[in-house]
Every structure is written in C-alpha cells, then in structure tokens.
Amino acid sequence: MEIKIRNLDKTYPGGFKALDRIDLNITEGMFGLLGPNGAGKSTLMRILVTLMKPTSGEVLIDGKDINKYRKEIRKMVGYLPQDFRFFAKLRSWEFLDYAARLAGMNSRMERRERVDEMLESVGLYEFRNRMANKLSGGMKRRLGIAQALIARPSIIIVDEPTTGLDPEERIRFRNLLSDLGRRETIIILSTHIVGDISSTCNQMALLNEGALVYEGTPDQLVDKAKGHVWRAEVSQDEYGKLKEEFPIISTIPSGTGWEIQFVGEKPSSISAQRVEPNLEHAYVHYMDNKLSHWNI
Ligand code: ADP
Ligand code: MG
Numbered sequence: 001m002e003i004k005i006r007n008l009d010k011t012y013p014g015g016f017k018a019l020d021r022i023d024l025n026i027t028e029g030m031f032g033l034l035g036p037n038g039a040g041k042s043t044l045m046r047i048l049v050t051l052m053k054p055t056s057g058e059v060l061i062d063g064k065d066i067n068k069y070r071k072e073i074r075k076m077v078g079y080l081p082q083d084f085r086f087f088a089k090l091r092s093w094e095f096l097d098y099a100a101r102l103a104g105m106n107s108r109m110e111r112r113e114r115v116d117e118m119l120e121s122v123g124l125y126e127f128r129n130r131m132a133n134k135l136s137g138g139m140k141r142r143l144g145i146a147q148a149l150i151a152r153p154s155i156i157i158v159d160e161p162t163t164g165l166d167p168e169e170r171i172r173f174r175n176l177l178s179d180l181g182r183r184e185t186i187i188i189l190s191t192h193i194v195g196d197i198s199s200t201c202n203q204m205a206l207l208n209e210g211a212l213v214y215e216g217t218p219d220q221l222v223d224k225a226k227g228h229v230w231r232a233e234v235s236q237d238e239y240g241k242l243k244e245e246f247p248i249i250s251t252i253p254s255g256t257g258w259e260i261q262f263v264g265e266k267p268s269s270i271s272a273q274r275v276e277p278n279l280e281h282a283y284v285h286y287m288d289n290k291l292s293h294w295n296i
Pocket of ligand 2: 041159
C-alpha cells in the first residue's frame with residue numbers, strides 16, 4: 001500500500017496559502033509528520049481523509065485518485081481529528097458501536113465483538129458503561145483512537161493525538177500506535193512535539209509554513225546534526241552573546257556562569273566539546289538552517 005502526494009497546494013478562501021507544492025510518498029509503517037503550529041499539518045490530513053479538497057495537485061492511494069474514489073477511500077481510512085470531542089450522551093461502548101455502524105459494519109453480532117475487542121486493546125473495557133463525556137482526557141483520546149480503528153482501516157490518520165496527555169499517557173499512546181504499525185497499515189501521526197517522533201517512526205517529514213523541508217528517517221535527520229551540537233562552560237557575558245547568535249538547547253547554572261548546549265558552527269573564541277545529537281537537536285539544527293537560509 002502506498003500514498004502518493006503530488007504537487008499539492010491549498011489556498012484557503014481569503015488567500016492564505018497553507019500548503020505549497022507538497023510531494024510525498026508514504027508507505028506501510030508509521031509516518032511522523034512534524035511541524036510547528038500553523039505549519040499546515042491539519043490541512044494536509046483533512047485533504048488525505050477527503051474532508052477537504054486541495055486547490056491543486058493530487059493524492060493517489062494505490063494509484064487511485066482520492067477525489068474520484070472518495071467512498072472507497074473513506075472506508076479504508078480511520079481518522080482521529082485534532083479537535084475530537086464527545087458531546088453525544090452515549091456510554092463508551094455505545095459510542096464505539098455507533099462509530100462501527102457509521103463505518104458500515106451492519107452485523108450487530110460482529111459489532112458487539114469488535115467493540116469489546118477495541119475496548120480491551122485501548123484499556124477501557126472496565127469503563128465501557130461510563131458516559132463517554134465523563135471520561136478523563138487521556139481516556140477520551142483512547143476512545144478516540146478506538147473509534148478510528150473500529151472498522152480495521154488500512155490507513156490510520158491521527159492528528160496531534162498526544163496533545164493534553166500527561167507524560168505517562170503519552171508513552172502509552174505511542175506504544176499503542178506502534179503496536180498497530182506492525183501490521184500492514186499506514187499510520188500517519190502529526191505532532192508539534194519532537195518527542196512524539198520516536199524510533200518507532202520508520203519515515204518522517206518536517207513541515208514548515210506549508211512547505212516540506214525534510215523527508216526521510218529520524219536517524220538520517222539526526223545524522224545531519226552531527227558535529228553541530230556543542231557543550232560549553234561560559235560566563236554570563238559569553239552566554240549573553242551566544243544567545244543572540246545560536247539556538248541554545250539547554251542551560252544549567254555552573255560555578256560563576258553556565259553550562260550550555262547550543263546548535264551551530266562553534267565560534268573559535270570559545271572552547272566547547274561536541275555533543276552526540278538527538279532528534280530534538282537535529283530538529284533545531286534543521287529548522288534553524290532552513291530559516292536563516294530563507295531570511296537571506
Ligand atoms: P497545523 O495543523 O500544522 O497547526 P493548520 O493546517 O491547522 O496547521 O493551519 C495552517 C495555516 O492555515 C495556519 O496559518 C492557519 O491559520 C491557516 N488556516 C487553517 N484553516 C484555515 C481556514 N479554514 N481558513 C483560513 N486559514 C486557515
Ligand atoms: Mg493542527
């Protein structure tokens with residue numbers, strides 16, 4: 001299975017260009033779409049699930065244009081929108097049953113089995129009789145992912161699913177998704193949090209101001225930051241100067257000054273040691289380079 005995005009543009013009524021010539025291939029596994037707020041992530045996802053049409057360009061799923069095969073595509077796709085909320089007065093299990101019916105599962109028996117199975121797999125079975133709108137934030141998110149998965153979609157699209165979750169719930173959620181990723185599905189996860197893009201993503205892209213600025217694996221992105229991340233002990237004065245010039249990743253008070261980590265080309269005036277980059281360093285390095293390049 002493969003999603004091909006070709007030369008995709010989206011200009012909103014009013015003239016704002018939210019997506020600018022996006023070209024992207026997405027294959028089976030977990031795909032992480034990373035970008036700051038306003039980058040265009042939700043716009044791209046709404047187009048992929050056929051809720052919105054692009055201004056130009058096309059999306060092909062296994063060679064089929066999603067605009068021509070909307071019905072079929074919608075059956076293949078499970079979607080958790082960013083602003084997913086429950087207002088309906090339904091119990092958790094009723095809510096999933098409703099989602100299953102909407103997805104075209106007509107057999108009541110089959111639905112009952114599937115609803116129980118999903119409640120189990122997202123850890124909500126014991127809350128099956130609780131009203132959906134009375135669940136905690138994290139539980140609502142899990143019920144949200146359950147409704148997206150209920151009809152066994154082959155493409156799963158989740159938009160900022162970890163927003164509002166505490167760190168423990170965040171980890172649990174990521175594990176749940178990566179478990180699913182082992183099957184023959186495409187999972188697209190959007191986020192503005194670097195930590196959500198873990199090694200479980202076998203593909204990723206960076207979106208900034210509507211443009212794709214990186215496409216590859218997380219490891220390849222980290223490689224690009226090698227030799228560009230530094231640790232140094234600096235005085236208050238030096239710190240002030242460095243702060244103007246470089247993105248500072250961390251500062252720890254140390255003796256009379258600071259121990260800092262920064263990203264960029266080391267100035268010869270200070271002594272610093274190389275730091276092995278992680279994905280967060282790489283993100284800062286990449287965005288910083290791109291942004292200063294664009295400013296020229
Ligand atoms: P992200 O999900 O990455 O935060 P969005 O896709 O929601 O980004 O938004 C991208 C840009 O498009 C933002 O600047 C946003 O203000 C703008 N935008 C989003 N929806 C609309 C809309 N319906 N009309 C006009 N502009 C919009
Ligand atoms: Mg969004």
